Amino acid sequence: MIKKIFTTFLIATCFMTYSNAAAYCAICKKKVYKGGVEKNVKQEIPKKKKFEMPNITDDTAEDLASSVSTKQIKRKKYKETIILDEPVLISEENKKFKRPQYTGKVNTEYGAEVILKPVYKVSTKNSHIKIPQGKKYDKYKIALPEIGERIPFKVVKDVKKGDEIIIKKDTIVYAKIGEVAPRAMGGAPAEMTIEQFEIKDENGNIKPLDGSINSSGYSLSFWIGLAELATTPFLFGLAVPLLRLLPGGQAVISPRKKYVVYY
Amino acid sequence: MRILRGVLILLLLFSSINFCLADELILGKDIKYQQAVMKTGFRILNSNNIPKRITFFYNTDNKVKVKINSRYKSVTIYKGVLPYIEDENELAAIISSGIAELTDMHSGFFRRFSISFSPRKYEVKADKKAVDLMVNAGYDPIAFINIINKTAAQPSWFEYNIFVHSGKERMAYLYQYIYEKYPIYLADNRYLKTLYYQNFLLDSKESRKITRMIQKERIRIKEEKTKK
Numbered sequence: 001m002i003k004k005i006f007t008t009f010l011i012a013t014c015f016m017t018y019s020n021a022a023a024y025c026a027i028c029k030k031k032v033y034k035g036g037v038e039k040n041v042k043q044e045i046p047k048k049k050k051f052e053m054p055n056i057t058d059d060t061a062e063d064l065a066s067s068v069s070t071k072q073i074k075r076k077k078y079k080e081t082i083i084l085d086e087p088v089l090i091s092e093e094n095k096k097f098k099r100p101q102y103t104g105k106v107n108t109e110y111g112a113e114v115i116l117k118p119v120y121k122v123s124t125k126n127s128h129i130k131i132p133q134g135k136k137y138d139k140y141k142i143a144l145p146e147i148g149e150r151i152p153f154k155v156v157k158d159v160k161k162g163d164e165i166i167i168k169k170d171t172i173v174y175a176k177i178g179e180v181a182p183r184a185m186g187g188a189p190a191e192m193t194i195e196q197f198e199i200k201d202e203n204g205n206i207k208p209l210d211g212s213i214n215s216s217g218y219s220l221s222f223w224i225g226l227a228e229l230a231t232t233p234f235l236f237g238l239a240v241p242l243l244r245l246l247p248g249g250q251a252v253i254s255p256r257k258k259y260v261v262y263y
Numbered sequence: 264m265r266i267l268r269g270v271l272i273l274l275l276l277f278s279s280i281n282f283c284l285a286d287e288l289i290l291g292k293d294i295k296y297q298q299a300v301m302k303t304g305f306r307i308l309n310s311n312n313i314p315k316r317i318t319f320f321y322n323t324d325n326k327v328k329v330k331i332n333s334r335y336k337s338v339t340i341y342k343g344v345l346p347y348i349e350d351e352n353e354l355a356a357i358i359s360s361g362i363a364e365l366t367d368m369h370s371g372f373f374r375r376f377s378i379s380f381s382p383r384k385y386e387v388k389a390d391k392k393a394v395d396l397m398v399n400a401g402y403d404p405i406a407f408i409n410i411i412n413k414t415a416a417q418p419s420w421f422e423y424n425i426f427v428h429s430g431k432e433r434m435a436y437l438y439q440y441i442y443e444k445y446p447i448y449l450a451d452n453r454y455l456k457t458l459y460y461q462n463f464l465l466d467s468k469e470s471r472k473i474t475r476m477i478q479k480e481r482i483r484i485k486e487e488k489t490k491k
Contacts, residue, residue, distance in 0.1 A: 001264075008268045015272075083464045085471070088442065088450045089478050091485065097447055102401035106309045131476045140477055147443045178395070178444075181388045186380030191388065210312075214370070221376035248377065 093148055107210065111262040112161055114209060116153040116173055116197075118259075123252040124190040124217070126182050143182040143190075151175050151194060156258055166263060173199045173209065173261075180251075187220030189248030197261050211261030217249030293342075297321040300340055303351060304358045310400035317365055319358065327414070331361045333368050333375075347413045352406030355397050360407075363392035382426045390433060391440045398448075404441055405448055408434050409459045434463055435470040442474050 125144045130137040145151075152172050159167035178193035197209035224243045253259075297320070304319035320339040322330075327343035338361035340354075348354050367389060368375055378385045394404040415430030428436075441448060454460045464471075 004264065004268070008271060012272050082456055083461050085449065085452070085455070085464055086475055088446045089475065089482060090446045090450060091482050094444075094446050097445065099447065100310075100399055100401055102306060102310060104309075107312055129477055129480055131480050138476075140473060142477065146481060147440075179388075179391055179440075181384065181391075184381045184384035186377070188377045188381035188384050216371070219373045219377045221380040222373050224380065225376060244380070 091148065111210060112159050112166060114159050114167060114173070114261050114263050115156040116259050116261060117156055117255050117257065118253050119152040119154055119172070119255065121252065121254050122151055122192075124180055124182065124192050124250045143180045145177050145180060145192075147177055147179065149177045151177065151253075153197070153259070159263060167199065171199065173197055175213075178212065183217060183247040183250060185247055186244050187222075187224045187246055187248045189217030189219045190251045191216045192251040192253070194253065199263075207263075209261045209263055213253065213259050213261075215251040215253050217251045219248050220246055221248070293321065293323055296342075296345065299351075299354065300358065303355050304338065304362070307355060307359050307362060307396050307400045307402075311396050313362070313366060315366060315369065317362060329357055329361060331364055333365060336365055336369070338362065338365070344414075347410065349409075350406070352397070352403045353410045355400065355402040356393065356404075356407035356410045359393040359396040359400075359402075360389060362396060363389040367392070383428055386427055386433070387436050390437055394437065394440055394445070398445055403448060403453060404437075404445060405452055405454045405460065408437055408441075408463055409454055409457060411437070412459045412463050431466065431470075435467060435474075438467065438471060439474045439477075442478060 122145060127142055127144045128139045129142050130139055152174055155167055155169055155171045155173060158165050158169050175194045175198070176196045178195040179191075180193075181191040183190035192215045193212060194215070195212040197211060198206050199209060201207055224246060227243055300319045300321045304317070307313075308315075308317060316336060318335070318337045320337055322339050322341045324341050325343045326341040327347070328341040329344060330339040330341070331337075332339070338358055340357060344357065348357070364385075367385060368378060390407070394407060397404045397407065411430055411433050415433060417430050418424060438449075452460070
C-alpha cells in the first residue's frame with residue numbers, strides 16, 4: 001500500500017518537473033504564448049463568414065426628413081464656459097510665501113540644538129467668529145489659535161558651535177502656528193503644530209531653524225474603551241453613547257516645558 | 264485505490280500546468296508604474312524630513328483602492344486608481360494622504376485608540392497634513408481637491424457614515440485650509456480650467472462663500488489689532 005502511494009507520488013513529481021522544465025524552455029525560446037499555441041506550427045483556420053449589417057429602415061425618420069428641411073435645424077454646440085472663483089483674500093504674511101521647489105537635498109545631520117520655551121502659555125480653544133449680515137450676525141465655529149499666528153519663544157541656553165556662541169540666551173525666536181485640530185468626541189484630543197521657527201541675527205537677517213513642535217492634549221479614548229467594556233454586562237451597552245460624547249483635552253504649550261529645534 | 268491514485272495524479276498535473284505559463288511577459292508593463300509610485304513617495308518623505316521608513320507598492324489588481332498597511336508601514340496603490348490620475352500632483356496627493364495617516368497612527372501609543380474612536384476628525388487632520396507634505400515636496404495641493412472630486416463617495420443623508428466624511432465635506436475642509444495657509448495656490452490656480460475643479464466650483468458656492476467671509480473678518484481683526 002505504502003509502496004503504491006510512493007510510486008504514484010514519484011511518477012507525479014517526475015512528470016511535474018518534466019512539464020515545468022519543458023514549459024520554461026518553451027517560454028525562453030518564445031515559442032509558447034498564453035494560449036499554449038506554438039508559433040511555428042501552422043494551423044488550419046476555417047474561413048469565417050463575413051457579417052453584413054442588415055439594412056433596417058426607420059419610416060418615422062424618413063417622414064420627418066421629408067417634411068422638415070435640414071438647413072433650418074440648428075444643433076446646439078457645446079460652449080465651454082469657465083466658472084471663475086472669487087478673488088482670493090491674501091494676508092500680508094501670506095503674500096511673502098514662495099512656492100517651494102524640490103531640490104532633492106536631504107538634511108542628513110542635525111545642526112546645533114536650540115532649547116526654547118514659550119514666552120507665554122498657548123492652548124487650543126474652540127471659539128466663534130461673528131460675521132455681520134446686515135443688522136444680524138452669523139456665528140461660525142473656528143479653532144484658536146489661528147493658522148499663521150506668531151508665537152514668541154525664548155532661548156534657554158547659549159547655543160555654541162565649538163567655542164563660539166551663535167545664539168545668546170534669552171534671544172527671542174518667533175514661530176508660526178501650522179495647524180490646529182480641535183478636540184472631538186470619543187476622547188480625541190486637540191492637536192497643534194508650531195513650525196517655521198525664525199531668528200534674527202546681529203545684522204538683522206532672518207535665519208530659519210529646523211524643527212517643529214507637535215503638541216497634543218490628553219486622550220480619553222483608551223479609558224472610554226475600557227469603561228465601555230467594563231460596564232457593558234451591567235448597563236447592557238447603554239454607557240457607550242454617553243461615554244463617546246466626552247472630548248479629549250486641549251493641546252497646550254507651556255513655559256514650564258522645554259522644546260528643541262536645530263540651527 | 265486506483266481511483267485515489269488517479270485523482271492524486273490529476274491534482275498534481277493541474278497544479279503543475281498553472282505554474283508553467285508564467286507572467287514574466289506581463290511584468291514589464293507594470294515596472295514604470297511601480298517606479299513612478301516609489302519616486303513620488305520617496306520624494307515626499309525626503310522633502311519633509313520624515314524619519315520613518317515607509318514603502319510604496321503598486322498592485323496589479325483592477326480595484327479602485329488605496330490600501331494602507333499600518334503594521335508594515337506601506338502604501339499600496341491599485342491599478343484601478345490609475346485612470347483617475349492625470350499627473351504627478353494627483354499621484355502625490357494620494358500618496359501623501361497615505362503617508363499622513365501612517366505617521367499619525369505611529370505617533371503615540373494611545374493614538375490608534377483615538378483614531379478608531381474619532382475617525383472623522385483624524386481623516387480631516389490627515390488631509391490637511393497631506394496638503395503640507397505636498398507643498399513641501401513641490402507639488403500643487405489643488406490636485407488633491409481634483410482627485411477627491413473624482414473618487415470620493417457622496418452618500419445621501421440617510422446613509423450618513425459615522426466613519427468618513429463625504430467628498431463634498433472633505434473638499435470644503437481642504438479648500439478652507441489651502442485658503443488660510445497657502446492662498447497663493449488658489450490665486451494662481453493651475454487647475455482652474457479643468458473639468459473636475461470647475462465641477463467643484465459649481466458645487467461648493469456656499470462653503471467657499473463662508474470661507475471667504477471668515478478670512479475677511481480675520482484679516483480685518485488682525486489689522487485692527489496692529490493699528491492699536
